[in-house]
Amino acid sequence: MQKGMTIVYGVKSGLYVNLTNRCPCACTFCIRKNADKVYEEPDTLWLEHEPSFSEVRAAFEAQDMSRYTEVVFCGYGEPTEALDVMLETAAFVKEHYKIPVRLNTNGLGNLINGKRIEPLLEGLVDTVSVSLNTSDVENYLRVVRPGFGAESFESMLDFARECKKYVPNVVMTTVDTTISHEDEKCCAEICRGLGVSYRIREYSAPDEGDSSKGTVSENKSTLKDTDAVVETETGTVSKPRSQLTTLCYIEKGDSYLMLHRVSKKNDINHDKWIGVGGHFERDESPEDCLLREVKEETGLTLNGYRFRGIVTFISDGSEAEYMCLYTSDDFSGTLIDCDEGKLEWIKKADFMKLEHWEGDAIFLKLIEEDAPFFSLKLVYTNGRLVESVLNGRKL
Ligand code: SF4
Numbered sequence: 001m002q003k004g005m006t007i008v009y010g011v012k013s014g015l016y017v018n019l020t021n022r023c024p025c026a027c028t029f030c031i032r033k034n035a036d037k038v039y040e041e042p043d044t045l046w047l048e049h050e051p052s053f054s055e056v057r058a059a060f061e062a063q064d065m066s067r068y069t070e071v072v073f074c075g076y077g078e079p080t081e082a083l084d085v086m087l088e089t090a091a092f093v094k095e096h097y098k099i100p101v102r103l104n105t106n107g108l109g110n111l112i113n114g115k116r117i118e119p120l121l122e123g124l125v126d127t128v129s130v131s132l133n134t135s136d137v138e139n140y141l142r143v144v145r146p147g148f149g150a151e152s153f154e155s156m157l158d159f160a161r162e163c164k165k166y167v168p169n170v171v172m173t174t175v176d177t178t179i180s181h182e183d184e185k186c187c188a189e190i191c192r193g194l195g196v197s198y199r200i201r202e203y204s205a206p207d208e209g210d211s212s213k214g215t216v217s218e219n220k221s222t223l224k225d226t227d228a229v230v231e232t233e234t235g236t237v238s239k240p241r242s243q244l245t246t247l248c249y250i251e252k253g254d255s256y257l258m259l260h261r262v263s264k265k266n267d268i269n270h271d272k273w274i275g276v277g278g279h280f281e282r283d284e285s286p287e288d289c290l291l292r293e294v295k296e297e298t299g300l301t302l303n304g305y306r307f308r309g310i311v312t313f314i315s316d317g318s319e320a321e322y323m324c325l326y327t328s329d330d331f332s333g334t335l336i337d338c339d340e341g342k343l344e345w346i347k348k349a350d351f352m353k354l355e356h357w358e359g360d361a362i363f364l365k366l367i368e369e370d371a372p373f374f375s376l377k378l379v380y381t382n383g384r385l386v387e388s389v390l391n392g393r394k395l
Contacts (some may be wrong), residue, residue: 002044007059009050015060017070017089019082020050025106027133029178045076053088060089065097080109081130083117088178090124094243102127107156111148118159122166129199130160132172134179135186161194168197182339185278190313193383207211244322246290247277247311249367250300251329255345257298258354261340273346273354276338277323286324294328298343299336302328308321309374315381328368341387355358358385362395 021032051059066215071093074081079086080103090101107130109117121128134140137153138173146152163170172191184200191198250257250336254267258273276297280289292303305328312319346354351364359378366374379387388395 001047003046003048004044004329005048005051005055006043006045007047007056008063009045010063010068011072013067013069014072015063015065015070016072016074017056017086018045018047018077018081019056019073019079019085019089020075020077021045021047022050022081023078023106024081024108024112024311025078026145026147028143028145047076050082051085053085053092056085056247057092060092060096066098067098068097070100070102071097072104074104076178078106078108078112080105080112080117081105083109083113083120087120087124090121094124094307097361099299100126102129104129104131105159105340106131106144106146107159108146108148108152109158110154112154116162118162118166118308120162126166126169127169127171128160128163129171129173130163131173132156132157132160132187132190134174134200135183135190140159141184157194160196164195171199172196173199173201176200181278181281188279195315229295242280243319244280244286244289245277245282246286246293246324246326247275248290248302248305248326248328249275249292249329249364250294250298250302250331253344254349255347256351257300258346258351259297259338259340260342260344260354271355273351274360275355276343277326290324290326294331297338297340298333300331302331305327307373309363309371309376311363312375312377313359314377314379325363325367359388362388362390366390 004016009018024054039367041364071090073086073090086103093099103121103125105128116352125331133144137150140146140153141150142155144152148155160170160172172187174187179187189199257276259276261272272344276294277290278293280286280298281292284292290305291302294300305326308325308327311323311325313323315321337343348364348368352361359380362373362378363376366376374393377387377389378385
C-alpha cells in the first residue's frame with residue numbers, strides 16, 4: 001500500500017479534505033479495499049499519519065483557493081473520526097475563505113465520538129451528506145458492516161434528523177442502480193419522515209474512464225462496488241429524485257383497493273392505508289407513471305381512469321412532492337401480492353376507521369363529492385397536518 005500526505009485535493013470546483021483513513025465500517029463496496037486513490041490525481045489517499053490542524057492549514061495555504069467554490073470533508077476514511085481537526089479546519093475555512101463547507105459522512109459520528117456532535121457543526125458546516133445506502137437495517141448491516149453493530153442504522157438516522165437543527169442542508173444518499181426502485185422508494189420515505197433531502201447519486205462505471213466521476217480504470221474488477229463508495233466518499237454530482245408522483249384509488253362498487261403498508265421497515269407510511277402509486281421515472285408522463293405503478297404494485301391494468309387533482313405535499317424542509325391523483329373503476333387482470341404491503345378492498349365508508357394520513361381524508365372526501373379538478377396543498381410538520389389549502393384558499 002502506497003502512502004503519502006495528500007491532505008487536500010481538487011475535484012472540479014471543490015477542494016476535498018482527507019483527514020483520516022480510520023472508519024468504523026467495512027462496506028462491501030469500499031474502494032479502499034482495491035485502490036489507493038479515487039481519482040487519477042493524487043498518487044494515494046492513504047496517509048502516512050493523520051494531519052494536525054497546522055498541517056491542514058499549511059495544505060490550504062499552498063492552494064489557490066480562488067479556484068474553489070466549496071470545501072468538502074471526505075477523503076479515504078470517515079471525517080468525524082478526526083472530529084477536532086475537522087472542526088478547527090471548518091472554522092478556518094469559514095474565517096479565511098468564506099465558502100460553503102460540506103461533510104460527507106457515514107452518519108456514525110455520535111457513536112465514534114461517544115457524544116452528540118451535531119451541535120458542534122453549527123455555523124461551520126453548510127451541508128451534511130449522509131450515506132443512507134439502503135432502507136432497512138438488515139441490508140445495512142450486511143453491506144456497511146459497521147463496527148458498532150445493529151445500533152448503527154438507527155444512530156445514523158438519528159444523526160441526520162438532529163443535524164437539521166444545526167446545519168442548513170441535510171441530505172441522505174443512495175447510489176443509482178445499486179438498490180432496487182422499491183428500496184429507493186423506502187429510502188425516499190425515510191428521508192421524508194426525517195425532514196431531510198434525498199438524493200440518488202449518479203452511478204458511473206469505472207470502465208467508462210471518467211475520472212471526473214471518481215472512477216479509475218484499474219478498478220474494473222470492482223466496477224459496481226467501487227462506484228458506490230466513490231460516490232460516497234467523493235461527492236460526485238447527484239441526481240435528484242423526481243418530485244412528481246401519482247396516486248390512484250381503484251374503485252370496485254363501494255370499495256377502494258387500499259394498500260396497508262406493513263411490509264417495509266423504516267417506512268414513513270408504516271401501518272398506514274393508502275392508494276397505489278409512486279414516483280415518476282425518467283421521461284414518464286403522469287399517465288405513464290400511473291399505469292406502470294398500478295401494474296407493478298397490483299398486477300392490474302387500468303383500462304380507464306380519471307385525473308382528479310394535484311396534491312402538493314410540504315413536509316419539514318424536505319423537497320415538495322407534487323402528486324397527481326387518479327381514480328379508476330375500469331381495470332382488468334388479477335391482483336398480485338405487493339411487496340410494499342397488503343392489498344385489500346376496503347369499503348369507502350370504513351376508510352376513516354383505518355390508520356391514515358390526515359390529508360388523505362380531505363382529498364378522498366373531494367373525490368367522493370365528485371369535486372371538479374382541484375389543487376390541494378397539504379403542509380405537514382412532524383407528521384401532523386398543520387395547513388391545508390384548496391384551490392388557493394385555506395381550509
Ligand atoms: S465506504 Fe466509507 S463508510 Fe464504508 S468502509 Fe469505506 S470509508 Fe468507511
